[in-house]
Amino acid sequence: MRRRPPAHTPARSEISEQTTLGATYVRALMRSQLRAGLGALSVLALLVGTLPVLVALSRSASGPLVWVTLGLVAYPVMWLIARWYVTRAERNEADFTGLVMDPAEAPGTHRVPG
Incomplete structure (x- = not known):
C-alpha cells in the first residue's frame, strides 16, 4: 500500500x-x-x-546643469534603485514560499480541502 505524503511540509507546519x-x-x-x-x-x-555637493560645485557653471543633473541623472538612478529593491524583495518572498510550500502544489494552483 502506498503511503500518502504529509499534507504540509515540515517548514509550513513549524511556522x-x-x-x-x-x-x-x-x-x-x-x-x-x-x-x-x-x-x-x-x-x-x-x-x-x-x-x-554637485549643486555647490556647479554654481560656477550655468543654471541648466543643475536641472540636467536632477532630471537626467538622479531620477533614473532612483528608479533603478527602486526596481532593484522590488526585484530583490520578490525573490526573497519567492524563496521563502518555495521553502514552506508543499512540493506537490504547483505555483498558481490551489488545493481544495476535501
Missing part, C-alpha cells in the same frame, strides 16, 4: 504552529528583507547626499 524553528524561518525572511531595504536606502542616501 503555523509557531515553534522556535518556525520563528527562525520567519526571522530569516525578515532579515533578508531588511538587508535589501537597508541596501537600497543606503545607496539612495548616498545619491541624495551628493546632490547638494
Whole structure:
C-alpha cells in the first residue's frame, strides 16, 4: 500500500504552529528583507547626499546643469534603485514560499480541502 505524503511540509507546519524553528524561518525572511531595504536606502542616501555637493560645485557653471543633473541623472538612478529593491524583495518572498510550500502544489494552483 502506498503511503500518502504529509499534507504540509515540515517548514509550513513549524511556522503555523509557531515553534522556535518556525520563528527562525520567519526571522530569516525578515532579515533578508531588511538587508535589501537597508541596501537600497543606503545607496539612495548616498545619491541624495551628493546632490547638494554637485549643486555647490556647479554654481560656477550655468543654471541648466543643475536641472540636467536632477532630471537626467538622479531620477533614473532612483528608479533603478527602486526596481532593484522590488526585484530583490520578490525573490526573497519567492524563496521563502518555495521553502514552506508543499512540493506537490504547483505555483498558481490551489488545493481544495476535501
